[in-house]
Amino acid sequence: xxxxxxxVNDYAARSTAGLVVLLAVVAIVVNHPIAYxxxxxxxxxxxxxxxxxxxxxxxxVRVIVPHLIKKTKLVPxxxxxxxQTIGLVVSGTALVLSLLGFGLGAQIATGVxxxxxxxxxxxxxxxxCTIFGYLQRWGIIPDSxxxxxxxxxxxxPVTSGEKVTG
Numbered sequence: 001x002x003x004x005x006x007x008v009n010d011y012a013a014r015s016t017a018g019l020v021v022l023l024a025v026v027a028i029v030v031n032h033p034i035a036y037x038x039x040x041x042x043x044x045x046x047x048x049x050x051x052x053x054x055x056x057x058x059x060x061v062r063v064i065v066p067h068l069i070k071k072t073k074l075v076p077x078x079x080x081x082x083x084q085t086i087g088l089v090v091s092g093t094a095l096v097l098s099l100l101g102f103g104l105g106a107q108i109a110t111g112v113x114x115x116x117x118x119x120x121x122x123x124x125x126x127x128x129c130t131i132f133g134y135l136q137r138w139g140i141i142p143d144s145x146x147x148x149x150x151x152x153x154x155x156x157p158v159t160s161g162e163k164v165t166g
Contacts, residue, residue: 004050004079007148010124011069012051013080015060017120020087023056024026024114027094036095036110043088046155075129078146083120083128087113 006164019043027035042056052056065071092098098106118127135141136149 002048003052004047004081006076007074008050008077008080009061009065010073010075011071012057012060012065013075013126014121014124015064015069016046016051016054016056017117018122019056019059021114021118024110024117028107028110028114031098031107031161033098036091036098036106039091039110039113040088040095043084043091046084047088048080050077050081076146076148079126079129079132079149082141083116083126083134086128087116090116129136 020039023035023039023042027039042054045054047055051061090109094106094109094113097103097109116127119127132141132146133149136143136146
């Protein structure tokens with residue numbers, strides 16, 4: 001239950017990012033600690049278990065992708081988990097700022113989160129995954145964490161009808 005899937009369906013990750021954008025916009029408009037807490041809890045659940053415990057993850061994996069998108073594109077899981085961890089740090093920062101009475105700071109932090117989630121959702125560009133790649137190239141993250149990240153030729157092609165978690 002507390003494992004992150006590897007590989008991940010990129011379309012599920014993108015769908016989840018789109019849902020994060022919606023909640024983050026609501027959080028900025030409402031500007032209340034509960035809204036920021038919901039964002040942070042969602043990221044914490046996804047870091048801990050991928051889509052297993054996350055309502056947004058479940059909605060993406062069980063409804064949006066199979067019924068609306070109907071596509072599969074497998075990508076390595078560790079960079080996606082790293083990206084979720086960055087989202088947890090940013091949303092956690094927004095929550096703390098909000099609790100301390102720095103609503104504008106919480107809104108700015110959440111705005112950064114919106115930009116990153118929009119890049120993922122709309123363009124398929126995962127900022128956290130890109131950072132993960134640089135950290136791996138610089139030797140900060142060992143190659144053993146994600147062998148597939150370095151060896152694209154080892155990935156097997158996936159058909160659009162194949163069932164994938166993520």
